[in-house]
Amino acid sequence: MNTPFRILFLTLLCTVGLFDAALSQSYRIEATINGYKDSTFIIGHYDRNRTAFIPKDTARADANGQMVFEGTKDLPGGLYVILFPGNGRWIEFIYSGKEPRFSMSTDTSDIIANMKVTGSKENEIFYAFQNEIIKREKEVEGLQKTKNEGKIKELRDGFKQYREKFLKDNANTFAVQLLNMSSDPEIPTAPKLANGKTDSLWVFNYYKAHYWDSFDFADPRIRRTPFLEPKLDRYIKNLVVQTPDSLIKEADWIIKKASVNEEIKSAVVFYLANQYENPKTVGTEDLWVHLAEKYYLAGQMGVSDETKKKIADKVNTLKPLLVNKTFPALTLADPLGKKVNVQAIPANYTVLFFYAPTCGHCKESAPKLKDFYDKNKVNGVKVVTISTEHNMEEWKSFLTTYHLEELTNTFDTLKEYDFNRKFDVVTTPTIYILDKNKKIIARKMPVDQLDDFLNYYRNKQVKKL
Numbered sequence: 001m002n003t004p005f006r007i008l009f010l011t012l013l014c015t016v017g018l019f020d021a022a023l024s025q026s027y028r029i030e031a032t033i034n035g036y037k038d039s040t041f042i043i044g045h046y047d048r049n050r051t052a053f054i055p056k057d058t059a060r061a062d063a064n065g066q067m068v069f070e071g072t073k074d075l076p077g078g079l080y081v082i083l084f085p086g087n088g089r090w091i092e093f094i095y096s097g098k099e100p101r102f103s104m105s106t107d108t109s110d111i112i113a114n115m116k117v118t119g120s121k122e123n124e125i126f127y128a129f130q131n132e133i134i135k136r137e138k139e140v141e142g143l144q145k146t147k148n149e150g151k152i153k154e155l156r157d158g159f160k161q162y163r164e165k166f167l168k169d170n171a172n173t174f175a176v177q178l179l180n181m182s183s184d185p186e187i188p189t190a191p192k193l194a195n196g197k198t199d200s201l202w203v204f205n206y207y208k209a210h211y212w213d214s215f216d217f218a219d220p221r222i223r224r225t226p227f228l229e230p231k232l233d234r235y236i237k238n239l240v241v242q243t244p245d246s247l248i249k250e251a252d253w254i255i256k257k258a259s260v261n262e263e264i265k266s267a268v269v270f271y272l273a274n275q276y277e278n279p280k281t282v283g284t285e286d287l288w289v290h291l292a293e294k295y296y297l298a299g300q301m302g303v304s305d306e307t308k309k310k311i312a313d314k315v316n317t318l319k320p321l322l323v324n325k326t327f328p329a330l331t332l333a334d335p336l337g338k339k340v341n342v343q344a345i346p347a348n349y350t351v352l353f354f355y356a357p358t359c360g361h362c363k364e365s366a367p368k369l370k371d372f373y374d375k376n377k378v379n380g381v382k383v384v385t386i387s388t389e390h391n392m393e394e395w396k397s398f399l400t401t402y403h404l405e406e407l408t409n410t411f412d413t414l415k416e417y418d419f420n421r422k423f424d425v426v427t428t429p430t431i432y433i434l435d436k437n438k439k440i441i442a443r444k445m446p447v448d449q450l451d452d453f454l455n456y457y458r459n460k461q462v463k464k465l
Contacts, residue, residue: 027100029069031082031091035108037063039085045078045095048267050226053081077174078224091115094122094175126175129166133159177216182227185210208239212257220263228264229271236272244286244323247276251287255295266302269295282442282453283323289315317424327352327438328422332386332410335396340384340410343438348380349454350434353447354425356389357398362429365447366402372450373407380436381454384408388419388428433457 029043044055056075059067077097081090091111093104102119106112112130117123136159143152170176187206190198215222215231222228232254240250251272258265269291276287295301296311303311320328330342342352353369355362373383385407387395392411399409412419419425423432424443433442433453442453 025074025097025100026072027070027075027095029095029101030103031059031067031069032103032105033061033065033067033082033084033091033108034106034114036061036065036084041067041085042083043069043080044083045076045080045224046226047078048223048226048271049229053083054224055083056080076224077221079226094120094126096120096122096174122173122175125166125170125173129175132162132166174221177219178222178225180214181216181222182231183214185213204239208235211235211239212254217258217264218260220261223263223267228267232268232271233275236275242281242284244284247284247287248290251291252294269301278444282445285318285443286322289318289322313421317421321424321432321440321443323440323443325440327432327434327440330386330417330423333413335399335409335411337413340408342384345382345384345408347382348436349376349382349441350438351381351383351450352432352434353383353385354388354419354423354428354430354432355385356428357387357391357394358389359428361427363398363402365429366398366404368447369450370403370407372447375451376454382408384410386419387411388425390415 031041033041038061040058040060042055043057043059044053046052047054057069057071059069061067074097075095077095079092080095081092083090089108089111091104091106099120099122102117102123104118104123105116107114112127112134115127117127136155140152140155143155167176167180185207187203190200190203190206193199212235235254236247236250240246255265255268255272258268273288273291273296276284276291279285279288292311292315296303297308297315319325327342332340332342334340342350351369351372353365355365369383369385373381385399385404387398387410389395390412395409395411399405417423424430429447431443431445431447431450432440433445433450435441441457445453
């Protein structure tokens, strides 16, 4: 497949060579940046993505913009940057343990074009490739104005040949290794369907099956590049069906591949757990529970006993509250003091609205909740409001202020419930949707998405009949 030059350029910036962490040695990196003087610069590396920066050393530029970063201990392999004063600009470079001493010089008028490197083949080819991309990209942009498609194709084919030769000639460098790992798999000509159209399902399945072909999980240095998490993110969210069974199967498969290196495995588990503790897709918290039990609580992740206890408490809270579980027993009181058993409320769908009368977001959500109820009550939808605070005067004032009297309003008169621990009400409002059998069909749903979700769910149920 042809890849646009701009995408290739951005891809390369995410793919650089690093060094063997097993080596023990000092480092000395000389840098000259014309246009800066008497200023302090920082070097550091990315950590799994472009938003995480780990500082490692500082140096002060003299009157000629010259500076030296120097230390007696190892620098871990990774894609490094020299961060300018004010954090507004930076220079990316490769740090390789096989090249612990090298120099760079450039000019702020055009950092890439003016970069000169001595003593580091990795950085020489890194910048040579970038300059080639920029040169060819400008040529294509010029031709696009004239709409010379034939010449554009010729240039792109020429770049493809250049790229293939570049990869071959520099095959033993880590820059090329990471470039290969970050690239999409080449998809061969897809078979045709009976109607003559390309079999898009075959294309998808091929792409997914070969997505990790060139990715070397055994190398811990990839953690200190900015594309580990983006690649994981794209795979798990775009190529995997967002259902518990599919997510758990795929997550275990990826973690097994990453288990050839404990550092990378830990990074993968951490990322997945972080994404699915409070996921955007309804009903996928099951993955977090699975990861917590199999990797954290079973001792595969190096966390403290205190952290393990917090995770175990969270698992114990969450497991009974996952989608497709029957909602736990909950009995409260209404404004007249009568008992309200949530399990006994007759309704096609029951919406539980946990809120605090003093909560600003709850006040904003209340009118939307009322509108939702008015629109859906004819379809057998009941809304139960549950105050998590215990000031009865504020509770009743909230109900009258927002005209919620027609809803089923409840209060924990006896202060029986720890709503956080028992029902995972970490923030308010927190919403659960139950079916007629009081099975959870959605949780942590924003009020303004209730109507769309319920319509979607009803239609899906109809299609099953």
